[in-house]
Amino acid sequence: xxxxxxxxxxxxxxxxxxxxxxxxxxxxxxxxxxxxxxxxxxxxxxxxxxxxxxxxxxxxxxxxxxxxxxxxxxxxxxxxxxxxxxxxxxxxxxxxxxxxxxxxxxxxxxxxxxxxxxxxxxxxxxxxxxxxxxxxxxxxxxxxxxxxxxxxxxxxxxxxxxxxxxxxxxxxxxxxxxxxxxxxxxxxxxxxxxxxxxxxxxxxxxxxxxxxxxxxxxxxxxxxxxxxxxxxxxxxxxxxxxxxxxxxxxxxxxxxxxxxxxxxxxxxxxxxxxxxxxxxxxxxxxxxxxxxxxxxxxxxxxxxxxxxxxxxxxxxxxxxxxxxxxxxxxxxxxxxxxxxxxxxxxxxxxxxxxxxxxxxxxxxxxxxxxxxxxxxxxxxxxxxxxxxxxx
Ligand code: PMP
Ligand code: GLU
Numbered sequence: 301x302x303x304x305x306x307x308x309x310x311x312x313x314x315x316x317x318x319x320x321x322x323x324x325x326x327x328x329x330x331x332x333x334x335x336x337x338x339x340x341x342x343x344x345x346x347x348x349x350x351x352x353x354x355x356x357x358x359x360x361x362x363x364x365x366x367x368x369x370x371x372x373x374x375x376x377x378x379x380x381x382x383x384x385x386x387x388x389x390x391x392x393x394x395x396x397x398x399x400x401x402x403x404x405x406x407x408x409x410x411x412x413x414x415x416x417x418x419x420x421x422x423x424x425x426x427x428x429x430x431x432x433x434x435x436x437x438x439x440x441x442x443x444x445x446x447x448x449x450x451x452x453x454x455x456x457x458x459x460x461x462x463x464x465x466x467x468x469x470x471x472x473x474x475x476x477x478x479x480x481x482x483x484x485x486x487x488x489x490x491x492x493x494x495x496x497x498x499x500x501x502x503x504x505x506x507x508x509x510x511x512x513x514x515x516x517x518x519x520x521x522x523x524x525x526x527x528x529x530x531x532x533x534x535x536x537x538x539x540x541x542x543x544x545x546x547x548x549x550x551x552x553x554x555x556x557x558x559x560x561x562x563x564x565x566x567x568x569x570x571x572x573x574x575x576x577x578x579x580x581x582x583x584x585x586x587x588x589x590x591x592x593x594x595x596x597x598x599x600x601x602x603x604x605x606x607x608x609x610x611x612x613x614x615x616x617x618x619x620x621x622x623x624x625x626x627x628x629x630x631x632x633x634x635x636x637x638x639x640x641x642x643x644x645x646x647x648x649x650x651x652x653x654x655x656x657x658x659x660x661x662x663x664x665x666x667x668x669x670x671x672x673x674x675x676x677x678x679x680x681x682x683x684x685x686x687x688x689x690x691x
Contacts, residue, residue, distance in 0.1 A: 307435060307436060307438075308436070311431075311432035311435055312428075312432065314428055314429055314432075315428050315653060315654070316338050316339065316653055316657070317338060319651060319653050320338025320651075322651065326645070331649070332649050333645065333650070333651050334649060334651065334679050334680040335651045335672065336650055336651060336652050336668040336676075336680055337651040337652060338653075339477065339623075339625060339671055341539065341542040341594065341671045342672055342673050343590075343594050344542060345541060345543050345546070346541060348587075349583045352578055352579045352581070352583075353546075353576065356574070356578030361574040361575045361577075363574060364570065365571050365574040365577055368566060368571040369562045370397065370398030370571075370572070370577060371574070371577045371578070371581075372392070373581045374398060374581050375392035375396050377580070377581050377585055378390075378398075378550055378552065379391070379392040379395075380584075381584050382533070386509075388522045388523050388531075390553075391555070394558060394559070395552055395555055395558045396551070396552050396558065397558055397562050398548070398549075398550045398571070398580075399536075399550060399572055400547040400549070400569055401547040402505070402536035404549065405549045405550055405551040405561075406429070406433060408564050408565060409503050409532040409551050409553065409561065410433055410437045410439065410503070411561070411564045412553070412557045412561045412564060413469055413501050413557060414468060415438070415468075416439075417439070418438075418440065418469075419440045419442045419464060419466045419468060420440070420442065420467075420468060420469045420470070420471060421442050421459065421463070421467060422434070422443060422471045423443075423444050423446055423452075423471070423472065424444065424445045424658070424659035425452070425478055425627070425655070425662040426471075426658055426659050427473060427477045427478065430473075439468070442462050442467070443462075443660075444461075445458075445659075445660070445661045446458065448629075448661065451618070452479045452481050453487065454472075454483065454487040454490055455487075455490055456490040456493050456494050459494040460494055463494065463498050463500075467498060467500060468501060469501040469502065469503055470491065470500050472502060472505065472521060473505040473507075474506070474518070474622070475508040475512055475621065475622025476622070476623055477508065477625055478625045478627050478653070478655070478662065478667045480618070480619075480621060480622060480623050480625055480626065481620075482516050484519075488524060489524075491521055492524045492525075492527055499530075501531070502522075502527065502531045503534065504520060504521045504522060504531055504534065505534045506533060507534065507536055507538065507549070508539050508624075509535060509540065510591050510592075510595055511539055511540075511595055511622055511623050511624055512595065513599045513602065513621055513622055514599070521533075528554070532551055532557060533553070534549065534551050535549065535552075536548055536549025537549070537583050537584075540583075541591060543579075543583070546573075546579065546580075548573075549572075598624050598671070601624075601670040601672075601674055602619075602620055602626070602670060604674070604678075605617070605626055605677055606620070606626065609626065609628050612684055612685050612688050613688060613689070614630055614631070614688045614689070614691065615628050615630060615684065616628060616629045616631055624669055624670045624671040625667050625668065626668045626670060627655065627666075628666065629665050630664065630666075630691055631664070633664075635691065637655040637656040637657075637662060637663050637665060637666055638654040638656055640654065640666055641653065641666050643687075644666065644684075644687075647690050647691065648680075648683040648684050648691075649683055652666040652668050653666065653667040654667075668680070
């Protein structure tokens with residue numbers, strides 16, 4: 301047989317999705333496993349959103365949507381949300397593409413700007429899908445390693461050190477998966493400085509925007525002076541409205557980029573689901589209290605988990621500022637993070653994601669999600685306390 305795709309063969313499958321599947325399979329087989337692996341809110345989608353979807357199905361929204369890139373009320377609701385929450389002005393008719401999940405919006409963004417060999421900077425530890433997506437589109441992923449000892453801080457010098465004449469774009473994610481860091485004004489300034497200096501596009505993944513703690517304010521690179529024409533903002537409802545299964549995300553970009561993303565969408569997935577778009581209008585226009593209540597509950601879980609993990613001998617866990625992942629280290633362990641994650645399942649019955657999945661600088665860590673009921677988190681702490689010595 302002739303050779304299969306080299307580029308697809310070269311990328312790993314998504315480890316976050318693989319471990320989630322594995323944890324579910326172990327549970328289904330009757331094993332006592334606490335699943336702290338994939339990041340999927342344990343909350344139900346709020347009723348008013350589900351009701352809007354049922355209504356849309358009854359009203360016949362079961363055909364292709366029009367326009368395919370997003371029904372007009374949704375494009376308008378997204379533009380309004382971005383103006384109000386993010387300080388970003390986008391034209392609903394030309395600057396937004398609605399996608400089946402934020403993940404596809406990231407892929408479209410890269411597809412719209414990259415040519416073969418273009419380099420894309422990403423910040424490491426990095427969410428598992430960025431480097432493979434860059435490679436799939438024909439780009440070259442380039443890691444900017446952010447040291448854990450310096451709280452994974454972004455500085456202009458750290459970015460500059462990896463810029464070459466081939467650098468096309470920088471991918472940023474705040475609140476961050478997996479570190480839980482939230483970008484500060486100084487870090488945004490560093491990003492803006494380097495982007496303007498080197499004529500870079502910035503892809504800003506803001507999917508965890510609403511999961512932000514201690515009264516911090518989410519800052520969007522696209523709202524900074526000089527950045528509107530070079531920033532692609534990615535967002536969606538998976539985390540803010542507990543809608544992972546609905547597959548609803550979007551990108552907002554300067555018109556020429558959004559135009560190419562629309563073309564790419566039309567030749568691949570065609571569109572997001574029609575009735576899901578109607579539900580999304582309800583979500584964006586609806587009350588904000590359920591989103592806030594979820595945020596408050598994640599914060600309560602963080603406030604329980606971080607001190608509880610640090611109280612266990614051999615576990616070190618930094619406080620997090622947003623998103624719903626903890627990224628603890630096991631400084632006494634000699635295991636690789638993959639071996640650690642294995643040992644956590646075998647000896648403690650806890651499913652986690654090995655830190656190495658987030659790049660070399662993730663080694664020594666594992667990722668635990670706190671998008672899991674409090675009783676499961678309490679159980680995980682108990683189990684870990686008993687097993688920590690054997691890790
Ligand atoms: N970006 C980051 C950092 C994520 O963790 C995820 C996973 N939910 C996504 C984007 C994509 O989410 P979705 O496709 O479910 O909208
Ligand atoms: N983003 C979530 C995670 O990192 C869900 C899985 C995925 O899309 O990779 O666990």
